[in-house]
Amino acid sequence: MSLLDEVKNELAAIADESSLAKQAQISTMLRFGGGIQRVKGVPVVASQFTSKTAAQWLQNALRTVWQYDAKLQPGSTTLPNGSIIEFFTVFVQSNGRNLALQSGLLDQRGHENPGISPVHMQGNIAQVKSAWRGAFLAKGRLSDPGKSSFMEIVCPSAEAVNDLILAARRLGITVKPRRVNSSVRVVLHDPDVIERMLILMGAERTAREWSGKRVEGESRGKANRLANFDDANMRRSAKAAVEASQKVRKAFEILGDNIPENLRAAGQLRLDHGDASLEELGRLANPPITKDAIAGRIRRLLQLATKVEKQRAAEAEKD
Incomplete structure (x- = not known):
């Protein structure tokens, strides 16, 4: 019924x-x-x-x-x-x-x-x-x-x-x-x-029943939306981590041995722990640092690689 x-x-x-x-x-x-x-x-x-x-x-x-x-x-x-x-x-x-x-x-x-x-x-x-x-x-x-x-x-x-x-x-x-x-x-x-x-x-009895089921349904819907939101965030984070690892690997190839040690360590952590979040990478650092600090070091590493790559391209054009 x-x-x-x-x-x-x-x-x-x-x-x-x-x-x-x-x-x-x-x-x-x-x-x-x-x-x-x-x-x-x-x-x-x-x-x-x-x-x-x-x-x-x-x-x-x-x-x-x-x-x-x-x-x-x-x-x-x-x-x-x-x-x-x-x-x-x-x-x-x-x-x-x-x-x-x-x-x-x-x-x-x-x-x-x-x-x-x-x-x-x-x-x-x-x-x-x-x-x-x-x-x-x-x-x-x-x-x-x-x-x-x-x-x-x-x-x-x-x-x-x-x-x-x-x-x-x-x-x-x-x-x-x-x-x-x-x-x-x-x-x-x-x-x-x-x-x-x-x-x-x-209809007092069924009013309470309708209201109770409605609230229960809304709560269940909210939980499903949050779960879907979390899944989407996890997928985005995993995708970003893979892309970051690829960029770090290319930066290492461009810079070779000419990398400041703190930037090298941050990049190596990214390569060694491809699925880890920035917060987790920060905890793995020695000594541990914040996720903003690890993100900043990886960003400076990539920026340095981009700068060196452009310089080399410019020099190649002059030759």
């Missing part, structure tokens, strides 16, 4: 909400899950979910809160890549128009309301939380721990986006609108804000 399924299961198990809060959740789930359809001219309220527990919650709530004979119908669809997606449709055919009016899908003039019912948008904080819970149960997504953090809800309209933004603001949370191809949605990216929203909706 994915963590998203666990979140939705926890939200669907909440049972101690007030009647108004349950009505807000019902109304928002109906709007975000589908809304009104017309079958042979008859209004049918139907909403589709990928979470079976969410669909079962809505079916039971429609029966107990508003006494509608709600049906639940399972189905599936096959994607182009061959994977199968299961879905669950909750629908009310008898008295569909009355339900649409009662839930705010239609206003009193019979016009469809594309957003969240104003009754719940202007209601108490419990209703606002329930509205967000219903929207998330219907079309919410949550990133897996250890990946780039996000929570988003795909919305049925731009009006629904604005309503969710305003509802979140009443809860003290800022969310952003986002358009992906033809769909509109609201999204949160800050991990702490996501955890807070999960708790406000009622």
Whole structure:
């Protein structure tokens, strides 16, 4: 079971909400899950979910809160890549128009309301939380721990986006609108804000689990990055040591016996310990010196060899 399924299961198990809060959740789930359809001219309220527990919650709530004979119908669809997606449709055919009016899908003039019912948008904080819970149960997504953090809800309209933004603001949370191809949605990216929203909706247990796994994943990712960084540094150091040894060997060939003893000793240490770091070469020197000192001596050795090589080339041109 994915963590998203666990979140939705926890939200669907909440049972101690007030009647108004349950009505807000019902109304928002109906709007975000589908809304009104017309079958042979008859209004049918139907909403589709990928979470079976969410669909079962809505079916039971429609029966107990508003006494509608709600049906639940399972189905599936096959994607182009061959994977199968299961879905669950909750629908009310008898008295569909009355339900649409009662839930705010239609206003009193019979016009469809594309957003969240104003009754719940202007209601108490419990209703606002329930509205967000219903929207998330219907079309919410949550990133897996250890990946780039996000929570988003795909919305049925731009009006629904604005309503969710305003509802979140009443809860003290800022969310952003986002358009992906033809769909509109609201999204949160800050991990702490996501955890807070999960708790406000009622998913306290899975919020802590998501946060804990996220931190664990970030720590593991940081450790991997550091390990990779160390490996890269080691490879660069080894490559630099090989190149330095080649340069020292050429310097010895150019200078022959005309090398100051301290520079010769430093160069010989480089040749004798090709894989050693400068710090290690400094400790091997007699007497021991700092890595800056050993690096300086090797640098002066190479500079001297370059100078002598240029002088010889200039003299050869004169001859």
